[in-house]
Each structure stands twice: as structure tokens, then as C-alpha cells.
Amino acid sequence: MLRVGVNGYGTIGKRVADAIRAQPDMVVCGVAKRSPDYVAVGAAEESYPVYAVDGERTEEFRSIGIDLAGTVDELVDESDVMVDATPSGVGADNRSLYERHDTPALFQGGEDATVAEVSFNARVNYEEATGADYARVVSCNTTGLSRFVAPIEENYGIEKARATLIRRGGDPDQTGRGPINDAVPDPVSIPSHHGPDVQTIFPDLDIDTIGLKVPTTMMHVHAVNVTLEEAPDDVSEIRDRLRAEDRLVLIPEYAGIDGAGTLKDFALDAGRPRGDIWENCIWEESLTLEGSDLYCMQAIHQESDVVPENVDALRALSGHLSGPESRSLTNETLGIGLGRLDGREDLTLDRQTAD
Amino acid sequence: MLRVGVNGYGTIGKRVADAIRAQPDMVVCGVAKRSPDYVAVGAAEESYPVYAVDGERTEEFRSIGIDLAGTVDELVDESDVMVDATPSGVGADNRSLYERHDTPALFQGGEDATVAEVSFNARVNYEEATGADYARVVSCNTTGLSRFVAPIEENYGIEKARATLIRRGGDPDQTGRGPINDAVPDPVSIPSHHGPDVQTIFPDLDIDTIGLKVPTTMMHVHAVNVTLEEAPDDVSEIRDRLRAEDRLVLIPEYAGIDGAGTLKDFALDAGRPRGDIWENCIWEESLTLEGSDLYCMQAIHQESDVVPENVDALRALSGHLSGPESRSLTNETLGIGLGRLDGREDLTLDRQTAD
Numbered sequence: 001m002l003r004v005g006v007n008g009y010g011t012i013g014k015r016v017a018d019a020i021r022a023q024p025d026m027v028v029c030g031v032a033k034r035s036p037d038y039v040a041v042g043a044a045e046e047s048y049p050v051y052a053v054d055g056e057r058t059e060e061f062r063s064i065g066i067d068l069a070g071t072v073d074e075l076v077d078e079s080d081v082m083v084d085a086t087p088s089g090v091g092a093d094n095r096s097l098y099e100r101h102d103t104p105a106l107f108q109g110g111e112d113a114t115v116a117e118v119s120f121n122a123r124v125n126y127e128e129a130t131g132a133d134y135a136r137v138v139s140c141n142t143t144g145l146s147r148f149v150a151p152i153e154e155n156y157g158i159e160k161a162r163a164t165l166i167r168r169g170g171d172p173d174q175t176g177r178g179p180i181n182d183a184v185p186d187p188v189s190i191p192s193h194h195g196p197d198v199q200t201i202f203p204d205l206d207i208d209t210i211g212l213k214v215p216t217t218m219m220h221v222h223a224v225n226v227t228l229e230e231a232p233d234d235v236s237e238i239r240d241r242l243r244a245e246d247r248l249v250l251i252p253e254y255a256g257i258d259g260a261g262t263l264k265d266f267a268l269d270a271g272r273p274r275g276d277i278w279e280n281c282i283w284e285e286s287l288t289l290e291g292s293d294l295y296c297m298q299a300i301h302q303e304s305d306v307v308p309e310n311v312d313a314l315r316a317l318s319g320h321l322s323g324p325e326s327r328s329l330t331n332e333t334l335g336i337g338l339g340r341l342d343g344r345e346d347l348t349l350d351r352q353t354a355d
Numbered sequence: 356m357l358r359v360g361v362n363g364y365g366t367i368g369k370r371v372a373d374a375i376r377a378q379p380d381m382v383v384c385g386v387a388k389r390s391p392d393y394v395a396v397g398a399a400e401e402s403y404p405v406y407a408v409d410g411e412r413t414e415e416f417r418s419i420g421i422d423l424a425g426t427v428d429e430l431v432d433e434s435d436v437m438v439d440a441t442p443s444g445v446g447a448d449n450r451s452l453y454e455r456h457d458t459p460a461l462f463q464g465g466e467d468a469t470v471a472e473v474s475f476n477a478r479v480n481y482e483e484a485t486g487a488d489y490a491r492v493v494s495c496n497t498t499g500l501s502r503f504v505a506p507i508e509e510n511y512g513i514e515k516a517r518a519t520l521i522r523r524g525g526d527p528d529q530t531g532r533g534p535i536n537d538a539v540p541d542p543v544s545i546p547s548h549h550g551p552d553v554q555t556i557f558p559d560l561d562i563d564t565i566g567l568k569v570p571t572t573m574m575h576v577h578a579v580n581v582t583l584e585e586a587p588d589d590v591s592e593i594r595d596r597l598r599a600e601d602r603l604v605l606i607p608e609y610a611g612i613d614g615a616g617t618l619k620d621f622a623l624d625a626g627r628p629r630g631d632i633w634e635n636c637i638w639e640e641s642l643t644l645e646g647s648d649l650y651c652m653q654a655i656h657q658e659s660d661v662v663p664e665n666v667d668a669l670r671a672l673s674g675h676l677s678g679p680e681s682r683s684l685t686n687e688t689l690g691i692g693l694g695r696l697d698g699r700e701d702l703t704l705d706r707q708t709a710d
Contacts, residue, residue: 014624037611042624064609172573173620176613181536217616218527254419256392258531261572265528268629269369269397275623275630 002026002318005079005103007053007072007094009033009043011171011303012108013085016310017048018273020083022333025321026314029079032072036060051075076101081317083310084108091115095134104132104317106310109139109197119200121146122312122330123247126323129316137309141165141220142197144280144300145209147248148224149202151241152294157229159292161207164223165194171303172217179215186213219260219277220300228292235289242282246327246337247308249277250284260299276304278336308334357381357673360434360458362408362427362449364388364398366526366658367463368440371665372403373628375438377688380676381669384434387427391415406430431456436672438665439463446470450489459487459672461665464494464552474555476501477667477685478602481678484671492664496520496575497552499635499655500564502603503579504557506596507649512584514647516562519578520549526658527572534570541568574615574632575655583647590644597637601682601692602663604632605639615654631659633691663689 002025006017009031017028030049033040036057041064043050049069052058061068069075076082076097081104084091088110095115098105107115116134118125124146129135138146145163152158167186170177187193192211199205232238242248251257257266268275278301286297308330315326331337357380361372364386372383385404388395391412396419398405404424407413416423424430431437431452436459439446443465450470453460462470471489473480479501484490493501500518507513522541525532542548547566554560587593597603606612612621623630633656641652663685670681686692 035611036609038617038621039611039624041610042621045625060609171620173617175616254391254415255396256390256394261530262393262528265526266393266397269394270400271628273623273626 002314002320003029003078003080004314005029005051005075005082006031006048007075007082007084008086008090009039009048009050010085010087011173012306012310013083014039014042015274015276015304015307016083016085017043018046019307019311019330019334020314023311023329024333025329026311030069030075032075036064036066040064040066073097073101076103079103081105081314083314098134105134106313106317107134107136109137109142109306111136113197113200119197120309120313120316121150121201122309122316122323122327123147123150123245124201126312126316126326129313131319132317135313135317137306137313138197138201139194140300140302140305141167141194141222142201143305143309144220144222144298145194145198145207145224146201147245147280148222148242148282148296148298149198149205149207149226151245152226152228152238153202153205155241156231156238158205159227159229161198161205161227162225163194163207163209165192165209165211166221166223167211167213168216168218168220168302169213170217175217179213181215184213186211216260218264218301219281220302221260222298222300224294224296224298226294228294231289231292231294235287235294238289238294239284239287242287246331247279247305249279249281250287251281253285263299272335274304276307277301278304278308278334280305308336357669357675358384358433358435359669360384360406360430360437361386361403362430362437362439363441363445364394364403364405365440365442366528367661367665368438369394369397370629370631370659370662371438371440372398373401374662374666374685374689375669378666378684379688380684381666385424385430387430391419391421395419395421428452428456431458434458436460436669438669453489460489461668461672462489462491464492464497464661466491468552468555474552475664475668475671476505476556477664477671477678477682478502478505478600479556481667481671481681484668486674487672490668490672492661492668493552493556494549495655495657495660496522496549496577497556498660498664499575499577499653500549500553500562500579501556502600502635503577503597503637503651503653504553504560504562504581506600507581507583507593508557508560510596511586511593513560514582514584516553516560516582517580518549518562518564520547520564520566521576521578522566522568523571523573523575523657524568525572530572534568536570539568541566571615573619573656574636575657576615577653577655579649579651579653581649583649586644586647586649590642590649593644593649594639594642597642601686602634602660604634604636605642606636608640618654627690629659631662632656633659633663633689635660663691 032051034053116136195209281299387406389408471491550564
């Protein structure tokens with residue numbers, strides 16, 4: 001049983017902790033939290049031992065009914081492996097902490113690729129992280145692009161990939177971040193950092209990306225173009241290959257899912273925890289082949305698509321399952337590839353179109 | 356066992372159906388749905404018999420794997436009581452359908468008050484609906500105002516109430532409604548219809564309301580002022596009375612819940628179905644007494660605060676439980692007044708403030 005500590009219990013950390021708890025081969029031995037706020041109350045309610053990032057706030061935690069289990073140093077000491085889900089940049093500072101305790105660790109995609117020996121995507125390069133001490137699970141956007149690129153690259157070859165990332169301004173609890181009423185080039189330089197980040201997963205892929213931020217909080221949306229080396233006669237062949245992928249969902253026209261708002265409503269109706277959408281959501285109508293140019297639009301849930309990737313990365317580090325075994329187990333325990341969001345034939349297969 | 360049909364399976368209908376299913380004394384005998392979309396798929400997944408609002412679309416439903424159980428006429432015939440959760444205005448048109456079958460029915464607050472003999476709020480006038488054939492559950496905003504007003508009126512008397520309603524533009528799946536980037540007087544005439552609507556619950560209350568729409572989808576926010584007839588010495592007395600109400604939540608400062616975004620994040624963390632918040636959420640810091648003027652701000656979840664009210668209204672019509680008995684049973688079965696959202700002492704009582 002792999003004992004996992006989670007350092008940073010925010011948007012990603014709380015979701016990764018819950019996902020770990022759902023696995024038969026790993027256990028959450030504690031979570032480290034900086035602020036005694038509603039999220040900390042949630043950690044205590046979930047019965048996770050809570051460790052202090054800042055030891056001076058012990059009394060503040062106690063005043064809201066949370067008795068801390070110790071310091072983050074002690075959590076690292078008690079864990080076989082750490083998941084660092086602290087804010088971007090803090091993770092890199094934490095690496096020395098994990099090294100001091102000789103504890104392997106996962107970092108998130110907000111860190112530079114140099115934070116760890118390997119950048120990780122479960123579909124593409126699980127084996128590269130096997131037995132590593134440190135790995136970085138790439139960001140939500142890079143994860144989403146990599147999942148889409150993988151089957152295309154394998155089956156048709158990619159001459160060139162281009163993607164425009166219409167990024168949400170912040171998460172639903174980050175309404176103060178902006179932008180408001182604007183579409184802001186971010187970064188204004190082209191290519192954005194996302195292209196090179198995808199190349200940490202596909203070193204030989206020729207890809208350019210453009211990034212913007214818009215005043216939404218629900219999901220990122222990608223407009224993707226891939227120029228194929230060998231295009232099939234019909235886009236339906238590509239569609240069927242994408243449909244066979246475990247972490248891609250095709251959204252059929254009849255469903256009336258016209259944006260991230262309806263996608264989230266759908267996920268909540270389906271009983272997904274926190275309304276999370278772990279899969280890339282590709283609008284089926286947008287899948288288009290013009291000569292050798294493949295186009296589509298996909299929505300990426302920034303709060304959760306990396307969650308199953310973190311679970312798989314933990315198994316890669318510990319080395320006790322192969323990539324396919326781990327992905328399958330993660331999918332099954334979380335409910336990915338099951339249920340109405342993507343497993344129902346009537347949602348994922350072609351259907352008569354509603355008027 | 357009360358057999359309930361739900362006509363209209365959208366934002367309110369799907370939630371009311373799930374809430375009815377959680378009750379020991381009632382059962383959903385079917386839901387009527389107009390469009391064969393993702394919400395219809397959800398109804399079938401939940402094993403609700405689906406009835407056609409529009410009989411001509413039977414084939415479209417079948418094409419997505421839904422075999423209709425019949426027409427809405429048949430559903431009304433088979434039900435002891437109907438919940439009409441169709442769009443505003445359609446409910447009034449449906450009244451003749453229910454009358455034709457001699458089936459009692461609930462309408463929603465989007466209808467004019469004249470649609471039914473009594474307008475209903477479980478806290479205030481449960482008894483008035485007891486044994487009625489038709490009742491209207493008042494709107495989300497009127498429900499939210501009534502719940503706040505009730506304990507204030509009972510304990511201190513109200514000389515005058517005034518409320519500014521900062522209304523969300525649409526629900527999360529209604530992103531096409533607008534406004535975008537504006538705060539729109541809506542209605543521009545003062546008082547808005549909300550004040551008179553509250554008077555359907557409190558006929559003698561002197562209340563004026565102002566309504567605006569803003570580009571949000573998560574919750575309404577009310578800025579409330581009540582001039583008391585007999586003010587207490589200290590606001591803490593009022594706070595304690597509000598805290599004792601079963602469908603009011605006080606949000607403490609330390610929690611870091613600074614808006615509807617964090618409120619929804621909190622509700623999702625707490626495992627609430629669809630992230631629903633059935634209770635008024637009052638920011639404790641905003642509760643202020645200036646002479647005889649009481650002020651506060653509260654958030655109202657437009658998709659769900661009327662859900663427990665619908666359940667209670669069904670029992671009022673059928674007459675088999677008293678108001679307090681029904682409210683208590685509804686609260687217990689849904690989890691209102693329990694759990695960390697409002698029942699935990701450490702969230703609802705005064706706490707040391709986090710820095």
C-alpha cells in the first residue's frame with residue numbers, strides 16, 4: 001500500500017487526495033494546508049490528517065476545530081511519496097524538502113519542466129517515469145493537447161500541429177483574477193509556452209500554440225489544427241479512433257451541449273464529484289478534415305483533467321503496475337470511460353439529430 | 356405514498372424529482388420532457404419514466420435510446436399530484452390540463468400569483484396551502500426574502516423593508532441570455548415585482564424592491580435593509596435568531612468565502628448534489644444594526660432554494676403532515692441543516708478570525 005502525502009490542499013490537491021483514496025493500492029497519509037479556511041474544514045470533514053505548512057498558525061486551525069497532525073516536514077517523513085500541489089513556483093522551492101527526506105515526489109505543470117527529471121502524461125510516456133524519484137505531471141492544457149495528439153500521431157503522422165488556447169481567467173473560486181470583459185493575449189508572444197511544454201511529452205512534434213485569457217471560470221477551450229502526414233479518406237475514421245481513447249469524449253450534436261456551461265451542468269447531473277470532467281470533451285461536429293488539415297474544438301476542465309494523471313504518475317514512480325494496468329485501474333475506480341458522460345452508446349455514437 | 360408527476364424536467368424539475376425520490380412518503384411516477392437532449396438522457400439514466408410533452412418527437416427520443424412511457428396527459432392521469440416546472444408562462448397554460456384530470460398541482464414562482472389559490476413558503480404559510488388543489492411555490496428570490504423576513508418580523512416587527520436584488524443573468528447552462536459586461540436595471544420600474552410577490556406571503560409587510568441583472572450565472576445576491584419597529588441593543592441577538600433558522604446559513608469571516616464562486620466551491624467540496632445550496636447564505640460580517648436599521652447581504656441559489664419548498668408544498672396539498680413535521684422531514688432527508696455547510700459549530704459560531 002503506497003502511502004501518499006499531499007502538500008497543498010487547493011483546487012488540485014483536494015481532488016488528487018480524493019482520487020487517491022478511491023484507489024485500492026494507495027492511501028492518503030495526510031494533507032498539508034496553509035490557511036484555516038473553508039477548504040481546511042473540508043479536509044478535516046473528509047478525515048484527512050491535516051498538517052501545517054505554517055507552524056505558527058496552529059492556534060488558528062485549532063480555533064476552527066482542526067487539531068493539526070503535525071508539520072509538513074513530518075508529513076514528508078511519514079509518506080512513501082509526495083504529491084506537491086502547491087501554487088506555481090512554490091513546488092520548485094519544495095524540492096529540497098523532499099530531497100532532504102529522500103522522498104520521491106510529483107510536481108504539477110505550473111512548475112518549469114526543470115523541476116523534475118521527467119514530464120509525465122499517462123497515455124504517452126508512462127514508462128519514462130517508471131522508478132523515477134521526481135516527475136512533473138504536465139498542466140491541464142498540455143495534458144489535453146497530448147491526449148488528442150497521441151492517437152493522431154500514431155495513426156497518421158503529424159506534419160505540423162497548431163492550437164489556439166482560449167484559457168479561462170481563473171477557477172470558480174478565483175473570481176478576483178480577471179480578465180473582465182476582454183480577450184487578452186496571454187502570453188502575447190508566440191508561440192506560447194504550451195507548445196514547448198507539449199514537446200516535453202512529444203520531443204519531435206512540430207507544434208505552435210497561441211494563448212489568450214477570457215472572462216470565464218469553467219473550462220479552457222482549444223481550437224486545434226493538425227496537418228496530417230497521411231490523411232485518411234474520411235474524417236469518420238479519425239472520429240472512431242478518438243472515440244476509442246479512454247480519456248477523450250465526443251460530444252454529439254443531439255445532446256444540446258453547446259458550451260462549457262452545459263458541459264458542467266451535464267457533469268453535475270451525472271453525479272460527478274464536484275462536477276469534475278476528467279476527459280477531453282471534443283465537439284463531434286467540429287471534427288473536420290480539409291485535405292490534410294484536421295480541425296476540432298475541445299473543452300478542457302482545468303480543475304480536474306490532471307487528476308487521473310497524478311494517480312497514474314504515482315504508480316509509475318513506485319513501479320508496481322504497468323501503464324495500461326494503471327490507467328485501467330484509475331479509469332475504473334474514478335468512473336472514467338463509464339457512465340453517461342462518455343460510455344453510453346447513445347451519447348457517443350452517431351445518432352439522429354434532434355431538430 | 357404520494358404519487359407525484361413532474362411536468363418539465365429542466366433546472367427546477369430535475370432537482371425536485373431527485374428531492375421527491377429522497378422522501379419516504381412520496382414517489383416520482385414520471386417526468387415529462389420536451390426535448391431529447393442531455394437532460395433527457397439524464398432522466399432516463401435516473402430511471403424516471405419519461406413522458407412526452409410533444410408526442411410527435413417520440414422517434415427522436417427513441418433514437419437516443421429513450422422509450423417514452425406515454426404522453427404528459429397520461430402522466431397527469433396516473434399522478435396524485437403534479438409539480439409543474441415548465442418555463443414561466445407555460446405553467447398557467449397547463450392549469451386546464453390538471454383541472455381536466457382533477458389532479459392537484461404545484462406551480463413555480465415564474466407564474467403570476469393568480470395561477471393558484473395560494474402562494475407558498477414553507478416557513479411562513481404552510482397551513483394556508485393545506486388541502487388546497489393548487490398552490491404556487493414563490494420564486495427563488497421571494498423565497499429567499501421571505502425566509503429572512505420571517506424571524507425578523509416575528510421578533511422585532513418591521514416598519515419597512517427594502518431590498519436590492521442583484522440577479523444572475525441566467526443559469527449556468529443559459530450562457531446565451533446575457534447581460535454581458537453590464538449591470539442592467541431589470542425591471543427598470545421601481546418597485547420591481549419582487550416586493551409585491553413577497554406580499555403574497557406577508558400581506559401586511561411594507562416592502563420595496565429594486566432589481567438589476569448582472570453577468571453572472573451562479574447565484575443571486577440581495578442587499579437587504581429592514582427598519583425594525585423594536586430594535587434590540589445588539590446585532591448579536593438578531594444573529595443568533597437567524598442562526599437558529601433551519602434554512603438560513605451564516606457565513607463566518609474566517610472561512611474565506613468571499614462570493615458566490617467560493618460558496619459553490621464549498622458546496623461541491625461538501626458533496627452537495629449538483630453543488631446545490633438550498634439555504635439562504637448570509638455573510639455574517641454584513642449583518643449590521645445602525646439604530647433601527649438592520650442591513651445584510653445574502654446569496655440565493657436560484658437553481659435550488661425552492662426545491663425543499665416544493666417538497667413541503669406537496670405535503671401541504673396532500674395534508675398528511677403539519678408544516679413543522681414536513682420541514683423537519685425534508686431537511687433531514689436532503690441534508691439541510693446538517694453537515695458542514697451550516698450545521699457545524701465551527702462554521703456557524705463565532706470563531707477567531709484568520710489573518
